[in-house]
Amino acid sequence: MDNLLKISNGQRVDRENIPNIPFESFRRELVQFANEGGNIVQFFAYVDNGQSKLLAVLRNEANDALYVTGCDVEGSFSSLTKENEKFHMFEREIAEQYGVKPDGHPWLKMVRYHANYNRKPDAFGNNYNFDIPGNYPYFTVEGETVHEVAVGPVHAGIIEPGHFRFQCVGERVFHLEIQLGYQHRSVETLMQSVPAKRLPIIAETIAGDTTIGHNLCHCQAVEALAGLSVDEGASIVRTIALELERIANHIGDLGALSLDVAFNPPAAYFGRIRGEYLNLTQILGGSRFGRGLVRPGGVTHVMGDEQVKLLSEKLAELTPEVEHVSELIFSAHTVAARFEDTGKVSYENAEKIGLVGYAGRACGLAYDSRVSFPTECYDDLPANKNEKTDGDVCSRATVRREEIMHSTDLINTLLERKVEAEAYRPREYQLAPASFVVTINEGWRGEISHCLLTDDAGNLLRYKVKDPSFHNWTGLALSLRDEGISDFPLCNKSFNLSYCGFDL
C-alpha cells in the first residue's frame, strides 16, 4: 500500500510524506478501497502554489485504520462516483469549490450555490451575480399520474431552510431530492482568512447543536499542529460536554418524534427535559450550547467540587424521568405502529452511501469513532452496543434511546474521576509549517472531521470541514422511497440532519 500513508486521528503529518501519486493510481486506489468496504472521511480539492490537488482521507472496512493520499489534478478528472456511490457528494463539492469537473459524474449539480474559489469557469453554468435559484435541474419522474411536491426553503416551523422536491404517485413517494445551500456562509474560506482569535468562535457555529463536537475537532487539530498539550482534567470536561450535547439532542428528538406521531405527553416532557441537560452544559461553562468552553490547549472553566455535585445530583434526578418517558414512548403500540417499518434504509444501501452515526448504526453499520479512533477520555470508556438494526424510524429512535443511557453512564464515570482541569490561560500558538492533520470525533449525529493543511510559513492553506450530515442527507432521501409523503416529517426527524453543518 505504498500509495496510501497510514495515519492516526489528530496526528501531525509532514505534507511531503503524503503520497502524491499519478491520478490514475489515485483513482484506482480509492475505488478499490471503497469497493472493499472502506469509507471516505475526507475528499477535497485545494490549490498549492498554483497547482490544483486532490486529497483523500480514508477509513478501512474494519474501522481501525486511517489513510491519506493525494494527487495533482487539472481542469477535470474521470469521476469516481461512476464506480462507487460514496464519492457522489464529495465530487460535486470539488466541482463547486474549485471548478474541477468530475467527468461522467451521474448527477453533477451544485451543492450549495456559490462561485468557486479560484475563479475558474463555473462547473454548472451559473452566473453568481444573480441570487438563488441558479441553473440546477431536478430529477423528475414522468407519467400521467405522477406529480411533484416542492417544499421550502422556508418551512412551516422554527427550522433551518432547505428545499425538498418529491416525485409522487398519489401519496407514494418515488423519489426525493434534497437541495440545500441556503445556510451557506463560506465557513471554510472564512477560517482560512481570519485571525486565529476568531477560529474557535466560527468552529462553534458551524452547527450550533454540535458546538462541542465541531470545536473539539478544531481545537484538537490546532493542538496537533501547534504542539499544545491538554491536561487530564480538561479532557474530562471536554468528554462530559460532548456527551451532554449528545443526550440533549437525542432527548429533544425523541420528544419531537413522539409529537410527529401525535403522542403529545412525551413530547412535552422531553421538550422540557432536554432544556435541563442544556442547563447542565451551562453549569460547566456558562452557555447552554457549550459556547466558549473548549479552546486550544484546554477548557476555559474548571470543573470543581461544586459543579461535580450539581451535575451528579441533577443527573440522578433526571435519569429515572428519562427512563420513564422513554418507556412511555416505546411501550405505546400506537407509536410502534408508526415507527416500525417506516423510512427503511437497507444495510446494503447504508453501506453503499457510507451512512455514519446513529443513522448508520440503526442499519447495522457499527462504526462509532469514539471506539475506533478515540480522542480525549474515550480510550478507556466502555462502548455502546445496539441490537436493533432494521434501518427504520424505530431503529433510529431505539439507538438514540440506548445512547442516552450509555452517555449518562459515561458522564457518571467521569464525574467520579475528580481530576480538576488546570486554570485556563489563553494560548498564543504557531502552527507547524507544511503540515497536515485530520481530526475525527463522534458528534451526536456521527463522524465529524476537520482537516487542516498549512503552507511553508505555517499559515492555513486549506481548512476542510465535514459534518456527518454530508453523508447522511442521502440516507434521508433513500428512506422516503416508496413511503407515504405524510411520513416525511417522521423520517426527517428520525435523522434530524444539520442544514448549516452541510451548507458550511
Place this chain on the structure above:
Amino acid sequence: MYEVIKNRLEQGHRTSKYPKEPISLYKRFRGLPRIDSNCDQALVKLCADSCPQDAIDAQSKKIDLGRCVFCGLCETLSGGKFIQFSQNFELGVANKSDLLTGGSLPELAEHSKKHFKKLFGRSLQLRQISAAGCNACEADTNVLNTPFFDLARFGIQFVASPRHADGIHVTGPISRNMKAAVISTFEAVPSPKVVIASGACSISGGPFYGSDEIVGDLDSLIPVDLYIPGCPPHPLTTLHALLNYFK
C-alpha cells in the same frame, strides 16, 4: 393509559413563574457585562485587541452587544477588572445604537412603539425565518414552546404562514442564498408588521462577519424594530424582550 397518568404525576407542574417572580441563572452564565470605566487603559486595549468579535471600543471603553458572542475572553484576560459578565439576561433593545454600551441598557418597555402594544399586546403571531445561522438561535427560540417557558400563555405564538403573522423573527446573518426568501417572507406579512432581529448574526453578522456570502445585518435589508443580542440569546432574553416590548 396508566403509564400516561403515572408519568403525568411524576412530571407535575413545571412552568416557570417568570416574569411574576424573578429567576436567577447559574453564576457562570454570561449576561449583561459590568464595565469598570476606571480600568487601566493597557488592560482595556489588551481586551479590545484580543476580542474575537472586535466588539470592544478601547477609546470609549464600551462593548457592542450586537457583535459580542459572550465568549467571556475579556473577563478572563482582565481578571474581571475591566469587564465582568453579570447574570442579567435582560438585553433586548429597540435602538441599535443602544447596543454599544458602557454597562447599562435603557428600559425596553419605555422604548416600544406604543401602537405595537395596542395592536399586539394581547395577541402576537410571529413567523420565524432561519437565515444562515448555526441553528442555536432557532433551538433556543423553539424552547419557548416547551412547558417550562410556555410562551402561548402570553398570547404569543410562532405560526407557519407569514399571512397569519404580525411580524417576523429573523435569526442568522442572512446568506446571499436566503436573501430573496427573507424579503419575500417579510413582504407576505400583512401591515402593520413587526421585525425582530435575534442573535448576533442578524444584528452584525455574528461569528461570520466579513464573509462575502452574507448580508450581515438585517437592518440593511428591512427596518428592524427590536434587537435581541446573544449567541444565541438565552430563551429568557427572548422572553423578556417580547414581553417588555409588546405587553
